[in-house]
Amino acid sequence: MRAVVYEKPFTVSVLEVPKPTILHPDDVIVKGDCSCRWIIDSDLHMYEGRTSAEPGIVFGHENMGIVDEVGGGVTLLKKGDRVVMPFNVACGRCINCEEGRSAFCTVVNPGFVTLMGTYVAMGPYPGGQAEYVRVPFADFNALVLPPGTEHEEDFALLADIFPTGWHGVQLSGFRPGESVVVFGAGPVGLMAAYSAIIRGASNIFVVDRVPERLQKAKEIGATPIDFSASDPVEQILKLRGGKEVDRGVDAVGYQAVTSDGKTEQPNVVLESLIRVVRPTGGLGIPGLYVPNDPGAPDSAAAKGYISFPFGFKLFEKGLSLGTGQCNVKAYNRYLRDLIIAGRAKPSFVVSHNLTLDAAVEAYEKFDKRIDGYTKVLLHP
Template sequence: MSNKMRAVVYDGPFKVSIGEVERPKILHPNDVLVKITTSCICGSDLHMYEGRTAAEKGIVFGHENMGIVEECGEGVSLLKKGDRVVMPFNVACGHCQNCEEQRSAFCTNVNPGFAGGAYGYVAMGPYPGGQAEYVRVPFADFNALKLPKGKQNEEDFALLADIFPTGWHGVELSGFKPGESIAVFGAGPVGLMAAYSAKLRGASEVYVVDRVPERLQKAESIGCVPVDLSKGNPAEQIKALRGGKEVDRGVDAVGYQAVTADGKTEQPNAVLEGLIAVVRPTGGLGIPGLYVPKDPGAPDSNSAKGYITFPFGKLFEKGLTVGTGQCNVKKYNRYLRDMIISGTAKPSFVVSHNVTLNEAVDAYDKFDKRVDGYTKVLLHP
């Protein structure tokens, strides 16, 4: 077998290419090598793609990966060649304090000096991504979730790597209880998964804020109330729809690249302000949307250093709780897998395009520009 493979390689802001890179090898007895069948382009990849991180040229993208086990290290006991698996985007050891407490996104062993590791992402450790033909999975017995054999539910299972658990996590962080109302800011893949998760968990009403018509239509198609950001202050729109009442919970599925109503001006604190305004006193906020310690393309000097201003006084006055941080995928993925198998959940409604790995350059461009209906793209080597 060749020691080279094709992969999506970062070449600089707004530039990726299909390059020939070293094929991964087993480096530790606990590793497996997975032949990729599906990898996804994530909104988080766009932060690197747009030059809004410290990502350097040559990084192989791809933290949402699934495929077939090709080779196992001698220490692997739960997996075997031919197993169909999906990998949480979190690379985690499984035995540090955080991993043992189901906080695998904050593993302290896999990426010293940073809270957690991931495949193919800047500052998240030495783990090349899976937008490629193969990926190496460390601590594989912990990091790979077995799936039913065959090709059934491929699109659904691929979303277990990140966005389905992350959407669920955003709702969990908010302190949501069945029967409550919730507002989700952002109708990208994670926002739609948060809204879908809230519906699955028994929300009475789900409001979804965005300004892209196709995204709002997707939200409406699953029984949510779409709120068009371009038509004015979303918090006021939601309260008007509710006769002046606020909602019980809120989810930020946007993060640090939030924009004003016209969609032309970045305002990193826009969603945080909106959530504080629209959630009732003693309600809760879940913030799975990405915020970074440094932002090279920030609109001001404070946010460039990761400092975001927001009305803390109002947050305090209302007694709001706040939950934030990356998703601990391992905490949720086997349960969500079983919901897919049973037919209870079908998260693949967010998938807009299935393309080959060779079409990734064009897919990145269109996904970044939000054109031609590109909302969630799956890559197949």
């Protein structure tokens, strides 16, 4: 089958690789005839050589398609079902899975999060930017969707982006009527802002420097803040008459940059959030932070150590802090039903629909933010 294969930093190719097979009775094989495979910011960490990804792996951790083969132990799925899978693989049986914390499954990968798609040293599963993908623990991991092709782009976002944005708001301790600031207007940041809107936020600020992304934020009803113009915290405080916001979401992570858009400063978003969120407010941090970064700007960040004012402001202001990968299974069926009911349409973030063969060019353009690339959908 054809798949997007990582060769070296800034180089991927569409190559012929072995088609996956059933390896365990709990597996299914999902076919990409009607499926969606996304390119998002998380993929760029590997594409740019900023992870421990090895040459030869198949990219893709957001997968949706049609069940093509079913293992003998699978009871809830059948051939022909339309399904979407969470980006993080889980067993559905351990204590964390039972408590709704599927991102931290202690069976599949007790040391760290395991993703559907070999990603940032997070598991052994080949990715889904391919014509077929094997899904382990399929009864638990595969969410069944209505048959047909309706809501195709919206449902594909249930693999990661929509639940992760929702999770970021949840981690912050948000309550309806509160004000929220989201740093980062990539797909996750836009989904966090959109989730805050759905959940009843009074004011929402979105901080970024890419014009197309800030325009998207404005279109959904958020106030865009261009951090390349001036200090974003000062901009927000001025707009609010000096008042801080109730909740903050970091949708940027470890590759945060200063106002020039080029100089990396891993702690810049965390410091800004601590400054702009009110005393006893909350921070939600779904943005990716890794234990090792080969391209880090300093030796501490290379080992996953990031400095921020814990004692001076975080403790002093009594801020709460929630972080970690999204427990997709805790949210995806409810977000699916919001889509079906017409209460949510997250596909507004989609900028391009392309064939799998266009992946090489798409990665290059998405990395450089050329032609308004905000989120790319690949069709095998």
